[in-house]
Amino acid sequence: MNPEEIKARQREERERCIRAIVESTAKKKLIVAGAGTGKTFTFGRVIDHRKGGKHLAVTFIRKLVADMDVALKGNAEVKTFHAFCKKVLHQKHGALELVHFLPEIVQKDAVLLGLGEIDFPTKFRILEDDSLIKFYLERADYYGAVGFDDSVYRLLKEIQKAPEILPNFDQIVVDEFQDFNPLEVAFINELSKKGDILIVGDDDQAVYDDRSASPAHLRKLYVSSEFKRFDLPFCGRCPEVVVDATNSLIQAAIHEGHLRGRIAKRYECFLDDKEVDSRKYPKIVTANCTTGKNIAKYIHREIGCIDKDDLRESHSEGSEYPTVLIVGKGHYLREIEKQLRPLHKQIAYTPSSSIACGICDAYSNLIPNDKSNLGWRILMELFLDEGVRQRMIKASLDGKMLIDLLPEGFIERHLRLIELARAVRSKEVPFADVTDEMNQSIGEEFTQQVSSFLEKSDVVVSEIDKELPTICLTTFKGCKGLSAGHVFIVGVHNECMPKDNGHINDVEISQFIVALTRTRKRCHILSNDWWAGPRNKKGWIPAFERSELINWIPKALIEDRGKLRAADLK
DSSP states (O other), rough: OOOHHHHHHHHHHHHHHHHHHHHHHOHHHHHHOTTTHHHHHHHHHHHHHHHHSSSEESSSTTTTHHHHHHTTTTSSEEEEOOOHHHHHHHHOOOOOOOOOTHHHHHHHHHTTTOOOOOOOOHHTTOOOOOOHHHHHHHHHHTTTTTHHHHHHHHHHHHHOOGGGGGGSEEEEEEEGGGGOHHHHHHHHHHGGGGEEEEEEEGGGGGOOOSSSSHHHHHHHHHHSSEEEOOOOOOSSSHHHHHHHHHHHHHHHHHHHHTTTTOOOOOOOOOOHHHHHHHHOOOOOOEEEEGGGHHHHHHHHHHHOOHHHHHHHHHTTSSSSSOSEEEOOOOOHHHHHHHHHTTTTTSEEEEOOOOOOOOOHHHHHHHTTTTTHHEEEHHHHHHSOHHHHHHHHHHHHSSSOGGTTTSHHHHHHHHHHHHHHHHHHHHTTGGGGHHHHHHHHHHHHHHHHHHHHHHOOOOOOOOOOOTTTOOOEEEEETTTOOOOOOEEEEEEOOOSSSSSSSSGGGGGHHHHHHHTTEEEEEEEEEEEEEEOOSOOOOOOOOOOOOOOHHHHHHGGGEEEEEEEEGGGGGG
């Protein structure tokens, strides 16, 4: 076949695949398809075909909500998994506060009560019903809050007893099923009773190993007779070399004994969309910098080589995406961001932070309600010693409010500070007028935190300069739901990606595949010999070994730029 015949064949087959999904009368449908194959576009076609009615689209990834909302043209309710559960609980029980650090608070209570360190999120995720779950739910009720996992658990248990709590839908769409855990799978099973359901996933993109998720749930659906299976084999995002590299990497992984039980699927570059990019960027670039700190210099140099057509396309109205995406572990991202920020105006990086709560969380609860048990519990953790905290938590088990249990002087002091905080928040007084009193009461460090919390102004979103690239830095997990023109995958060596070349795990393979398939134009895979240099205080340091993952990509698909020193990157 010549190129035009191949494109004609692909167009016809892609439309046939989509039409089969859209026109199917099956109540339960399953799509297993790779990255960039038009899943969101297909959702829109499915919803359009229903011509009205009540529809729901649930995604695991927050970043995909806006994209799905656009694709579905406002014809469906689009929610993240936890936002949907919170909404239904709110409708049944009234206002509920979703608190990300609630499990940490309840765990501290458990320790103070002699129950030990308990991993409550995992208990919920694997549906481990026991007395400790009951303890958690009682403490959560006491604090008037729900966490991410327990909100799903609560709603699941309620709808198993009273299914009418959930509304009926004409069409339900569930995305990213490969990243669901047993709790979420059980919930989707109940949701599937409320309307026709379309589940979508890709076991090659199962990137979460820290929340009891498993691609086994998707694989189980695939082999069951309950769901009618469909394919979307054409990738309209990545150039041909990235699609070929992904297929080769997967086959090499299987040959090495990885990805057992993987669902076989076609993955083919859709040339109608990607022929120009495939010719322009026929190879994946690899390079080995001497040190990790030189990687930013390499990236800066390559950003300067991005042509105007690529830049213009990344800013195209209605289909904007980052010009550059940098994917790696946190210590690489922090160093790269530090070096690139003075050189590039439009750079976005939000480091992951500890879920630990602080004084601002206490004030956000106490300013609207100075009797908030959650607010006082946070202040207890910050300002009272362990013995006092233990007595207060034991005393609170009979339901008495913390404000009625805490030492009188402690209550009076903080009520005064809450009063001052309200005055600042309502702009009755400037923060400068209360700074001295707060410093004397809680110290300068806490006062500074409260100041930034109370005086934060509305975020002003600056207009994008379309003459300049936009740059996003994110982790291997964080890049799910993103795509970019030029992708730089950093730290691809032994002890980083992967952790151990001799024992690569399936999650690392999937994370690498996800990073690779974010690419719309060109992908750079970067390794380094050392982080800072070949010596430290203890002497010479062995160089890192290049990642075996790179070796799984055929050399014919790679432009290897070899070893690069700082002098080579000027």
